[in-house]
Amino acid sequence: MQELTALLGERLSVNADVREAHGAGYSYHECMPPDVVVFPNTTEEVSGIVSICAKYGVPIVPFGAGTSIEGHVLALRGGICIDLRGMNQVLEVNKDDMYVLVQAGVRRNQLDELLEGTGFFFPIGPGVNATLGGMASTRASGTNAVRYGTMKDNVLALTAVLPDGKIIKTGSKAKKSSAGYDLTRLLVGAEGTLGVITELILKLHSEPETIYAAVCAFPTVEAAVATAIKTIQKGVPIAKIELLDAAMMRAINRYSSLDYEEVPTLFLEFHGAVAEVEGQIQKVEEYAHSFGAADFVWEKDEARRKRLWRARTDAAPSAMALRPGAKLMSTDVCVPISQLAKCIVDTQHDIEKTGIMAPILGHVGDGNFHLTILINPDDKEEFERAKALNERLVRRALAMGGTCTGEHGIGVGKLQYMALEHGDSLDMMRAIKHAIDPQNLMNPGKLLPEQ
Numbered sequence: 070m071q072e073l074t075a076l077l078g079e080r081l082s083v084n085a086d087v088r089e090a091h092g093a094g095y096s097y098h099e100c101m102p103p104d105v106v107v108f109p110n111t112t113e114e115v116s117g118i119v120s121i122c123a124k125y126g127v128p129i130v131p132f133g134a135g136t137s138i139e140g141h142v143l144a145l146r147g148g149i150c151i152d153l154r155g156m157n158q159v160l161e162v163n164k165d166d167m168y169v170l171v172q173a174g175v176r177r178n179q180l181d182e183l184l185e186g187t188g189f190f191f192p193i194g195p196g197v198n199a200t201l202g203g204m205a206s207t208r209a210s211g212t213n214a215v216r217y218g219t220m221k222d223n224v225l226a227l228t229a230v231l232p233d234g235k236i237i238k239t240g241s242k243a244k245k246s247s248a249g250y251d252l253t254r255l256l257v258g259a260e261g262t263l264g265v266i267t268e269l270i271l272k273l274h275s276e277p278e279t280i281y282a283a284v285c286a287f288p289t290v291e292a293a294v295a296t297a298i299k300t301i302q303k304g305v306p307i308a309k310i311e312l313l314d315a316a317m318m319r320a321i322n323r324y325s326s327l328d329y330e331e332v333p334t335l336f337l338e339f340h341g342a343v344a345e346v347e348g349q350i351q352k353v354e355e356y357a358h359s360f361g362a363a364d365f366v367w368e369k370d371e372a373r374r375k376r377l378w379r380a381r382t383d384a385a386p387s388a389m390a391l392r393p394g395a396k397l398m399s400t401d402v403c404v405p406i407s408q409l410a411k412c413i414v415d416t417q418h419d420i421e422k423t424g425i426m427a428p429i430l431g432h433v434g435d436g437n438f439h440l441t442i443l444i445n446p447d448d449k450e451e452f453e454r455a456k457a458l459n460e461r462l463v464r465r466a467l468a469m470g471g472t473c474t475g476e477h478g479i480g481v482g483k484l485q486y487m488a489l490e491h492g493d494s495l496d497m498m499r500a501i502k503h504a505i506d507p508q509n510l511m512n513p514g515k516l517l518p519e520q
């Protein structure tokens with residue numbers, strides 16, 4: 070403690086409220102606070118903190134904005150939580166090479182605001198104001214991933230502090246490289262189990278000349294998903310294609326005072342030159358009609374388009390408002406696109422049988438969808454039913470050749486599915502973890518089930 074105080078002065082806390090605020094994040098898992106929370110401002114300070122932890126064998130939990138869903142930031146073994154939000158400087162915006170250099174604690178909204186008017190944007194955005202270090206660490210995506218990829222596709226290079234305190238740089242500013250193991254992509258999605266990311270070089274994209282959005286109501290979920298599948302299979306470069314089921318439409322109507330039809334609905338967005346966008350729209354509208362959609366409602370006006378996407382972004386609080394006092398258990402599977410309709414429909418039947426409130430939304434262009442299960446935190450029996458529903462969903466997705474998580478990650482909530490999904494290759498992951506973190510100090514108990 071003395072060494073930490075000498076390094077950080079007042080930027081360290083053992084206050085119970087501060088520790089509590091760092092012990093759970095947005096997850097439904099029970100809070101497990103760290104012993105100490107530290108607030109570094111530089112990579113060198115992070116290195117100093119980690120070196121002290123390595124010397125005394127103290128566990129370390131990196132912390133971004135704490136918006137992760139699967140208990141990623143629980144301090145299962147106590148120790149030190151490194152809150153990176155003080156590292157919130159955008160260090161360089163390079164328009165010629167189309168990248169931005171940021172510290173890991175920069176929030177996505179902060180970056181969006183800074184890039185406004187530059188002609189460039191960063192496409193990855195989960196539904197909350199997460200940090201870019203946290204987003205890299207969970208390999209986050211969101212609504213734009215269908216066209217622009219996930220964090221794995223948009224991080225060019227990293228600075229990270231390894232579990233012994235050593236500072237390394239991975240990747241380069243070049244668009245591609247064949248030089249050795251891809252350590253950038255090893256750290257992206259590592260959930261803080263291999264090191265602390267302190268800086269990132271992120272790809273920027275040119276702002277499209279035109280953006281049109283649309284909302285399209287369907288008679289059934291199958292029809293909506295069939296439209297999404299055809300759009301992808303026909304190679305339409307759609308920017309967003311989001312499914313909301315009837316229950317979720319009811320939720321957003323109430324929460325955002327809207328009056329959409331309360332039926333399965335696709336929210337869509339198209340990017341490009343005017344003629345290109347109009348061509349894409351014509352095709353998707355045709356597919357939608359062929360699957361029984363009555364009409365496509367266009368939102369070309371920027372303010373109306375933003376209102377539409379605000380409603381979609383507010384899906385989680387909208388669902389929670391359906392059951393005041395409820396806790397949110399968000400599921401997250403991803404399946405090959407040809408299996409998506411069956412996976413969603415089978416899951417809807419399961420929800421009905423389970424008798425639980427669970428509106429559905431999905432980034433359906435990627436085959437990824439979520440149930441927003443609303444549970445009474447005091448009702449243990451209901452909690453167990455919700456967990457069982459989630460487990461059946463994961464097993465259904467795996468049986469279809471999918472994954473137990475498309476974007477939220479493993480944390481502690483999905484540990485039990487790692488062997489099922491990865492089989493023998495789990496041993497290789499364990500070997501990597503052991504080689505880099507032999508003392509098992511970095512976010513211990515997460516991502517890899519212990520033997």
Ligand SMILES: Cc1cc2nc3c(=O)[nH]c(=O)nc-3n(C[C@H](O)[C@H](O)[C@H](O)COP(=O)(O)OP(=O)(O)OC[C@H]3O[C@@H](n4cnc5c(N)ncnc54)[C@H](O)[C@@H]3O)c2cc1C
Pocket residue numbers: 094095130131132133134135136137138141142153173194195196197199200201202203204205206207208209210211212260261262264265266267385386476477512515
């Ligand atoms: C309402 C809601 C909507 C969401 N929508 C989406 C969505 O659409 N898509 C999506 O992908 N996710 C979504 N999420 C999940 C969440 O926002 C993401 O997982 C996000 O990437 C977490 O970022 P964070 O900064 O909050 O990280 P944290 O929650 O603080 O940390 C997440 C993990 O990364 C580690 N970590 C954090 N920072 C670092 C660092 N600098 N170096 C090393 N390890 C680090 C932590 O130890 C932890 O394991 C949503 C969450 C909520 C609550």
